[in-house]
Amino acid sequence: MPKVRVFAFAGSLRKGSLHKKLIEASKGLAPEGMEINAYDLKDIPPYNMDLEDAMPSAVADFKKRIAESDGVLMAVPEHNFSFSGVMKNAIDWASRPYGESAFDGKPVILQSVSPGRMGGSRAQYHLRQVLGALSMIQMQFPEVFIGPAGDVFDESGALTDERASEQIRKQLAAFKEFIAGRGD
Amino acid sequence: MPKVRVFAFAGSLRKGSLHKKLIEASKGLAPEGMEINAYDLKDIPPYNMDLEDAMPSAVADFKKRIAESDGVLMAVPEHNFSFSGVMKNAIDWASRPYGESAFDGKPVILQSVSPGRMGGSRAQYHLRQVLGALSMIQMQFPEVFIGPAGDVFDESGALTDERASEQIRKQLAAFKEFIAGRGD
Amino acid sequence: MPKVRVFAFAGSLRKGSLHKKLIEASKGLAPEGMEINAYDLKDIPPYNMDLEDAMPSAVADFKKRIAESDGVLMAVPEHNFSFSGVMKNAIDWASRPYGESAFDGKPVILQSVSPGRMGGSRAQYHLRQVLGALSMIQMQFPEVFIGPAGDVFDESGALTDERASEQIRKQLAAFKEFIAGRGD
Amino acid sequence: MPKVRVFAFAGSLRKGSLHKKLIEASKGLAPEGMEINAYDLKDIPPYNMDLEDAMPSAVADFKKRIAESDGVLMAVPEHNFSFSGVMKNAIDWASRPYGESAFDGKPVILQSVSPGRMGGSRAQYHLRQVLGALSMIQMQFPEVFIGPAGDVFDESGALTDERASEQIRKQLAAFKEFIAGRGD
Secondary structure, three states, X not given: OOOEEEXXXXXXXXXXXXXXXXXXXXXXXXXXXXXXXXXXXXXXXXXXXXXXHHOOHHHHHHHHHHHHOOEEEEEOOEEOOEEOHHHHHHHHHHOOXXXXXXXXXXXXXXXXXXXXXXXXXXXXXXXXXXXXXXXXXXXXXXXXXXXXXXXXXXXXXXXXXXXXXXXXXXXXXXXXXXXXXXXX | OOOEEXXXXXXXXXXXXXXXXXXXHHHHHOOOOEEEEEEOHHHOOOOOHHHHHHOOHHHHHHHHHHHHOOEEEEEOOEEOXXXXXXXXXXXXXXXXXXXXXOOOOOEEEEEEEOOOOOOOHHHHHHHHHHHHHOOOEEOOOOOEEEOOHHHOEXXXXXXXXXXXXXXXXXXXXHHHHHHHHHOO | OOOEEEEEEEOOOOOOOHHHHHHHHHHHHOOOXXXXXXXXXXXXXXXXXXXXXXXXXXHHHXXXXXXXXXXXXXXXXXXXXXXXXXXXXXXXXXXXXXXXXXXXXXXXXXXXXXXXXXXXXXXXXXXXXXXXXXXXXXXXXXXXXXXXXXHOEOOOOOEOOHHXXXXXXXXXXXXXXXXXXXXX | OOOEEEXXXXXXXXXXXXXXXXHHHHHHHOOOOEEEEEXXXXXXXXXXXXXXHHOOHHHHXXXXXXXXXXXXXXXOOEEOXXXXXXXXXXXXXXXXXXXXXXXXXXXXXEEEEOOOOOOOHHHHHHHHXXXXXXXXXXXXXXXXXXXXXXXXXXXXXXXXXXXXXXXXXXXHXXXXXXXXXXXX
16 A cells, blocks of 8 residues: 655755754654655745746756645744745745646645744644645644744754654644545 | 935846836835835845854845835735745845844835735735734735736836826825824 | 535625625525525624523524535625624634534635625635634635625615626535535 | 723623633733723624614713723634634724724734633734724734633632733733823
8 A cells, every 4th residue: 555645844944943853753753654755945946937937946846746745744934923935935936837836636734833832823824825725625633833842852853742742643643534535 | 304215125026027016106106205215135045044144145235225214115916815935035034133123113015916806915914914023013004906917007017007006106195104103 | 316505694784784695696696406595693692601501592593504504605794804793703603612513524615795896805814714713624716705896786686797696606516516525 | 190091801701701800910910000991892782784873872882982092902812713703793893883983093902811822812813904904003012822721810810820910011011101102
């Protein structure tokens, strides 16, 4: 039986990104039969419609990987009470050109981690409006908001908090069912 | 008496951007005593916190110009039911490093143009949440949503629609008063 | 073959409500095999958790009808840049008591009409966040934003605008498919 | 020197409402020179435009008290990922009839308390869009999100948590300055 392939990206470019760490942690917390492939947005340039005729190769690659996946995991940083510009920029690219979006009909889940108690909320709910526009199939619950970040990762960047791990484990297990329920 | 200096940028990089044209049109519609300086985001790289110690020169310049202005005009494209990633990316940069945002306390107005009747709405209301986070001083009314774009610009890119021009003229005149009301 | 039963309510109490008229129009525009049952919120009191032990009979009836339906049509007025309080109040009731929501897993569509060009947008996108919380299954497209109202209804309250009628006809036909696709 | 009069209401009708308790606590935490007058929404009927010609007396009273105040404190419950219908219904009433809103230009602050860690966030950010529509003057920071509720109130309903009390104390002191800064 083939594995469920989840394509994952974090809306942050810095090396020590907490959202990249969330995705790394998710790899180890995924249920049997699910593989999570992480993608780094570092080569995605700022979106420019004038470049659409010859899509930048990083964008073409990004779109191809989304298209080949069974579902998408977005790790969403909150900057200034919304999703990061870097996250939205990558999404804008992959939704283009008009009529050739990579996201159409793809199941999707969200994860956020923040320094405080509430972070990620404002980012995820804005992003859900975007996902609606993209006709993605959103799994709503369980939601994953991890924090405060200082308490859940150890110095090596591993997610050591059991409550946070359990939240992610439940989300990924539910996502496997959710994806299966969309098929046939 | 010194002019009111409004710093303006469009959240789009393409050459023929309708939002750049909106700003060009605004220059000619500004009240006496207001000058509008347009800025092109083309050199702003994707935000990366690792680069904050040595801010990219384009970002430093962008921040300096915002700081020197009396108010900010953002021309906001709507992509996928929210503001463009390019717009948010530039805002994320200029809000950093922590405690050194260029936006704090700056008066701000928004303009959008869209191919349809409703476009821009979803972008501007999301953006207002971001502007709240940045402690910008938002002028709410009159709002400027121009469309359908096909009817308002001529082939040379000039705004020829009188109703649209009047909306912008009113907004800019009100903004001059709004900025003056914040002082002394 | 049994008919698809759509339960419909408008978030407005006034007799001449445009949103009630939208629902009336929808009855005539529904595809074969779909029946639309309109409900008036006039007997739903303001939500008060202290009354949950003995649910007001209007609320119990409202919940029962939602539960018996195959899908829900909400006609959403925009007041003050969001959905009406009357609409949200009825939704709050039907989501209660905790664990006994009438909405869980129900397919849902939205319609709005407004005096201007943009109205309804701000109401519907806020409402979609609520529908997510309720685990309703949202059909996103085609969206129905009708306006300006003055141009589309005749004096008897009938929807006479062909373009508006066609939008609704398409939405209801798609909703029939959408509901069918959720079953078995 | 006259006191700053803050008009306060909670978007909940139940007797033991946490949001009513927040307002009670705020009375004791207000700075010298500020008085907080609490209002109970229990007599406000569901909004019906047909009743606008003869405003219900509770609504007329509600509007009069808002108009006489120097600022407004809204204690905002979150129901189903947004503000309560009861809260929005009262706001819809007080914004009417067209051109006679009680809220225009009034300074405003928000407080929320919730059983969990994140509650109130989704309610307050939706409400801020409404406040923008109403041309209220929003103080953004400090924000007040209190929770988890189980840890901060004692059995008599008094706010006993020092961190929560300090948040409110800071907000109210800042609001006094904010209101003063709007004058003369």
